[in-house]
Amino acid sequence: MTSSKIELPGEVKTDADAAALMASLQLMPSPVPNADIKYTKIFINNEWQDSVSGKTFPVYNPASGEQICEVQEAEKADVDKAVQAARLAFTLGSVWRRMDASERGRLLAKLADLVERDSAYLATIESMDSGKPFLPTLFVDLQGTIKTLRYYAGYADKIHGTSIPMDGDYLTFTRHEPIGVCGQIIPWNFPLMMTAWKLGPALACGNTVVLKPAEQTPLTCLYIGSLVKEAGFPPGVVNILPGFGPTAGAAIASHMGIDKVAFTGSTEVGKLIQEAAGKSNLKRVTLELGGKNPNIIFADADLDLAVEQAHQGVFFNAGQCCTAGSRIFVEEPIYEEFVRRSVERAKRRTVGSPFDPTTEQGPQISQEQQSRVLEFIQSGISEGARLECGGKALGLKGFFIEPTVFSNVKDDMRIAKEEIFGPVQQIMKFKTIDEVIERANNTEYGLVAAVFTRDITKAMTISTAMQAGTVWINCFNALSTQCPFGGYKMSGNGRELGDCGLKEYSEVKTITIKISVKNS
């Protein structure tokens, strides 16, 4: 029961003995055969509703390009309905507002238990809808989802205000109150985990939610809606609206009845969200956006570890991570060796069906993304980077791309500046620590950074110097629900996870009482 140690992507063994692997697969959970899609409607007030317009949209399996089902398409009118429900659930004196904080925690813990109960089913649907391999989905995404919900369940009754030794004859204290109706817009790369990252802190703090999942991957998020209801959350507390950014997403961002909007996605859309908040009701905005993250490898690093972690750091989830370590700076003396080993590792990466247990990499999420990544690869070639391996679409059905490695990458090339969001590794060379600090920070992004070295002084220097919200030392993608996550610069505003995540869902109220005689 407590052996839930997650095998993080970075920890995948390099030289897995094939026989041992197959033996262990015998014990591994399997996908649910012929998994039914049970929920394809809009979830408002704990009820399943058709879209006001009557419109639907298709959802595809990116491994085959085939349609899975049609889903009700929420637009502005549906957002209005959801906001009304969320507003009502947030009324002073409502069941949700009157509930003990510990009871809110109980409901979240129950939701975590239900996700755990249905994790094989959820992982199956997640794999089908997003193309990510089933086993990592079960061990990383589902565990991350369950742990996040449990973590915030525990916080519900620990969100403390303070009493304050104010000057004068007063008694002053603060209350941390929920903000109100929170709009939440999430991406397609970790559909379930992003749902948990958003719902966990918002509900622990006592808010109500109008959540739009990505149009590419609405299915698991909708299933969570059914679990929200089963866990016993009051109607209107969580509302889930599948739909598109320019319609439903924009309606949320500019809605006058929404008090806060949280968005995870591209920097480009992040700007639109902030503008919409400014133009409408100055709703609070938190953003978790793109990255072009430096991963710095010093010559004294454990080379096996560095190569594997750098590989996983960029290729995990088919490269579709905002945390992807897509600029790898390698110290000159080990550059050639590092490139050689990285290429060797990339060539061994198994690409294939998400439901094949030996698959490390599934398809990209859509044809659009596939084309975009291939276009980046072309720009790398034409701007003079050396293509070491990969570079092409794989001749399968679906949206697969070969694991691709570029060496001799220069800082001003497009592949070194822009977020590719695909399985493409850029390897650059550096000579001094001062030089690499400057080059690593020379980007509009600031999400994460990593450094590999055995020298504690170098590690501390880099970790202080990086303009990034997260720095990993001798590890990569070591995310955990206890640790805050978010971006410097154009990688975002605010933090998710940890206790920092709660601040983004609270208003602080200062209450001051005149008293007759103050004493310490």
Added chain:
Amino acid sequence: MLRHVLSRTLPRISGISNCQYSAAAIPVPSAQPEVHYNKVTVHQDAVSKRSFPTINPATGEVICQVAEADKADVNKAVKAAREAFRFGSPWRRMDASDRGLLLTRLADAIERDTAYLAELETLDNGKPYAVSYSVDVPMVVKCLRYCAGWADKWEGKTIPIDGDFFCYTRHEPIGVCGQIILWNFPLLMQAWKLGPALATGNTVVMKVAEQTPLTALYVASLIKEVGFPPGVVNILPGMGPSAGSAIASHMDVDKVAFTGSTEVGHLIQQASGSSNLKKVTLELGGKSPNIIMSDANMAEAVEQSHFALFFNQGQCCCAGSRTYVQDTIYDEFMERSVERAKSRVVGDPFSMKTEQGPQVDEEQFKKILGYISSGKREGAKLMCGGGVAADRGYFIQPTIFGDVQDGMTIAREEIFGPVMQILKFKTLEEVVERANDTKYGLAAAVFTKDIDKAHYISSGRRAGTVWINCYNVFGAQAPFGGYKYSGNGRELGEYGLDNYTEVKTVTIKVPQKNS
């Protein structure tokens, strides 16, 4: 009647307003629950092979024999706890979130077995089953769940230290914690002790009260069931002078937490001083003032003051045992309080009508009767009760004394029984001074509609807890503990974690600090 009793009593006990138990849902108890666990920890005999009887206080009959742990058993348990705490052990290597999950699963198991635990608690302690079932066990579950949530949120800090250094703190467990608990809330005190100690990663050697060992031993079986590693929790039934004293003076116990009398609290602190300076937290006695201003809502004040004193047969360290009533309403308050006390139903704890069961044992029973005699002797006016309430078992009538003066023994010492003292006062300043004229400082309450009076008293009273227009409101979230002779340290809330934590400051030289 039951619904009436509960609806009157229960909402005042914190947090249960939302609890899933209602009077209607309480299952009919078995008055003779089977005892499954009567040995040291789960299954070991005492080294000495000795045992002692545990008594049903409602009848005075022996329930069963329980293995009696003494120094040799404490040594065994400390060794097991030390091994479980070894650097690199499964318990030390475990993710904090998994420690939390184990505590959650323990809460789930206790919730599953609520009815049985409540029966056993009532059998061994004498408290009414309706209360065990609706108050004690649900509060245990909530306490453990609360602490479970802290396990992975107990964060150190990074600190902007002067100079070219990087500095951070780690909150580390203290190590092997000795815990000695009382018989008045056997299950709840166990949860108050285990929750924070385990959330923060310590290992535990717990001695449970010899009067009430049975539920704690059953919980030990649940601890094993949910998967805590061996040695993390060790539970020893035994006596204070042997097992308790062995814990307090053990050279390999890093911390001791004690709940009980102030008298024994002194001994514990001394034992620490004469052995290894183990950390000490104490939750001791009280003589808590409950102040009723003339503008208070009379009906509320009477009912709450009754509850403040008589709850749990008066066996609460925070009992409101000095009820100060403003002179202009004194007579009316007295009359209504007497009426309420007379209507208090004393009897078989397994009957759903019962509000008050027996005192826990003969010693307590006699001690309380002695206090009642001293009250009469010293000139207090006996308004009702004052005698034994049944011909067997340790039942005492709900008793009220009027015209109590501050210097009387019953106004100065902790009675720990169903004996209410009502005192008269005139002014706010006077009552605060009189209320503070005690060596104790556990709790206090004030009943008033006036916001200024409420704040004057809440800041003027030297006590760890102040209730305004309520009494006995406990929540796992809110710290509890004493000023002065009522104790050291706090239990529950975030503050409770401090008492199970060593703070380690780690400082790393760096070539060049930057903000």
